[in-house]
Amino acid sequence: MKRNKLHIHWYPGHIAKAERKLKEQLSLVDAVIEVIDARLPISSSYTNITGLLGDKPRLILLNKSDLTERTEINKWVKFLEEKYCAPVLLCDTKNSKDFNIIIKKVTELSEPKIQALMKKGLLRRPARVMVVGMPNVGKSSIINKLTRSSKTKIGAKAGVTRQQQWVRINPQLELLDTPGIIPMRQDNQDVAAKLAFVNSISENAYSNEPVAQALLELLDEKYPVDVRKYYGLEAEEPLTIENIAIKRNWLISGGEADIARTSIYILRDFRDGKIGKFILDDMED
Secondary structure, three states, X not given: OOOOOOOOOOOOOOHHHHHHHHHHXXXXXXXXXXXXXXXXXXXXXXXXXXXHHOXXXXXXXXXXXXXXXXXXXXXXXXXXXHHHOOOEEEOOOOOOOOHHHHHHHHHHHHHHHHHHHHHOOOOOOOEEEEEEEOOXXXXXXXXXXXXXOOOOEOOOOOOOOXXXXXXXXXXXXXXXXXXXXXOOOOOOHHHHHHHHHOOOOOHHHOOHHHHHHHHHHXXXXXXXXXXXXXXXXXXXXXXXXXXXXXXXXOXXXXXXXXXXXXXXXXXXXXXXXXXXXXXXXXXXX
């Protein structure tokens, strides 16, 4: 994926501080739910997630799977399960049917830790989990869905230095209500571009026009027929913002293409799944 003119002005933030906070939260839970954008099964996962989690059991959720083609995303489920030795589930926050399966699976992952505590003479307690993930992968939506039936906060746990609030999902499961935020550090502009495509980076970090054109270039490589069909372009017509603007009659004074407006619509069309159901990562990545 060549992006000669594209540059995402990445703001890493307080990475070390964020990672320390995440590790503090991890010490309070038995298992972790990692949320990944199904359109970016690799790029939307934090690079050092395995190092951060250590041996903490992890459930990987490929969220927004409704924006991908089913056969293709099922291949990714198998691939990621083998890569990370962790269970992988498809998820769509518009559909609540998946959440009982998520609750059941993460409760199972927490059971070894609970059994170990009971062997030490402690009473059985509910499983404790937290949700982590990049911005805008659907973390908050999943947390809201998981807590939909119970808003009961049960307060701070004994022995915890800083008060952490917990939400009882059911008698067997508690959720740390402050989601673990995985900090972003990205030197790879191709990955940064993909995160911009799915709106996982602040819009202050980039301009719409070069990002929209970079998206068109990638779609032209992977799904040339689908994207041309959506915008009504012939096979021989270059896939450019200008050509799409002219085809849609999005023009400014003088009959010139309205590049700014068209760029916004291209990004919006992709993010809403209107152009098609796509996965932008390759397993070779």
